[in-house]
Amino acid sequence: xxxxxxxxxxxxxxxxxxxxxxxxxxxxxDTETMGLxxxxxxxxxxxxxxxxxxxxxxxxxxxxxxxxxxxxxxxxDDVLKVFHFARFDIATLQYNLSIHVLPLFCTKIASKLxxxxxxxxxLKDLIQELEQVELDKSAQSSDWGNASNLSPEQLRYAANDVxxxxxxxxxxxxxxxxxxxxxxxxxxxxxxxxxxxxxLMQYQGVFEH
Numbered sequence: 001x002x003x004x005x006x007x008x009x010x011x012x013x014x015x016x017x018x019x020x021x022x023x024x025x026x027x028x029x030d031t032e033t034m035g036l037x038x039x040x041x042x043x044x045x046x047x048x049x050x051x052x053x054x055x056x057x058x059x060x061x062x063x064x065x066x067x068x069x070x071x072x073x074x075x076x077d078d079v080l081k082v083f084h085f086a087r088f089d090i091a092t093l094q095y096n097l098s099i100h101v102l103p104l105f106c107t108k109i110a111s112k113l114x115x116x117x118x119x120x121x122x123l124k125d126l127i128q129e130l131e132q133v134e135l136d137k138s139a140q141s142s143d144w145g146n147a148s149n150l151s152p153e154q155l156r157y158a159a160n161d162v163x164x165x166x167x168x169x170x171x172x173x174x175x176x177x178x179x180x181x182x183x184x185x186x187x188x189x190x191x192x193x194x195x196x197x198x199x200l201m202q203y204q205g206v207f208e209h
Contacts, residue, residue, distance in 0.1 A: 006159060009058045013048075013069040017056055021073050024050045026080040028165035029101075031089045032144040032158060038200060043096040044144035046070060049162035057158055059147040060096065071099045082169045084108050084123045084161070086189075091196035100193065107168050109188050114175035123161065130171050131164045 009017065021027055028049040035041030046058040046067075058070060074081055074093065083089045086106035093099040111121040118125070124135045139157035144150075150158075176182040198206060 005053050006055045006155070007057070008155075009056060011059070011061060011064060012067040013056065013058060013073065015069065018069040018073055020054070021048065021050055021056075022076055022079060024052075024079065026051065026082055026105075026166055026169065027073070028082045028162040028169075029074065029089065030083065030158070030161040030165075031092050033092055034145050036088070038092045038095040042145070043092050044147050045158055046093070047158050047162045048073075049159070049166065051166055053163065055159045055163060057155065061147075062145070065097065067097050067099070071097065074099050074101045077103070080105055082107065082165045084126070084165060086192050087195055087199065090192060091199050094193075094196060095200055102193065104189055104192060105169050105173075106189060106192065107165060107172060109192075110169070110172040110176060110185055113181050113185050113188070114172050114179060126168060127164045130168045133164060135160050135164075 007017065013021070030047045031043060032045040032047070033041050033043050042062060043060045046060065048056045048058070058067065060067070073079065080103050081101050082105045084106070085108045086101075086104050090101045090104065093101060107123075107126060108121055111118075111126050115121065115126075115129075118129075120126075124137055127133050127135055136153075136157065139151070139153045142154055144154070173182070176185050
């Protein structure tokens, strides 16, 4: 992968990029953090990709609490936001930047509902099957906090995490509709903000007996 159609923004989307992204029907979104606990591990990057393969990485500064243009985009009612494991990403965006993402699509949930013939629902396995692309995940566990000095490998990893999501979303949607599981998937996606809020409040086992 080259880094064509690739831009880096500091702190927030530019007005120009925000307006361009607001014109599309769907946008892929991912985040990079210092770890898996939003209350402890800060948000470092937000990656975006649209159907024209325009990738933007937004660097989030330590202590930053707002990103108005990013918030407007991710809360826009007429732009579908596509994630892989949305539950974590939307909790992170909510906790760090007070962004409440809707509407949304989670390729991990969609994969589990549609691809019941497989037990492998990670992004790498999903993209390998649906897009015939092998993602390099070697930079996954790296220091994203040093956002001003990211390596080409980190930038490539960050871009690839969103570059194939929209195509995968379309294919998973077709599978879900074919297998008559689309309405169930929509109900799952709609429940994700509530689950993310429960995660942030550190509730566990709410739905257990």
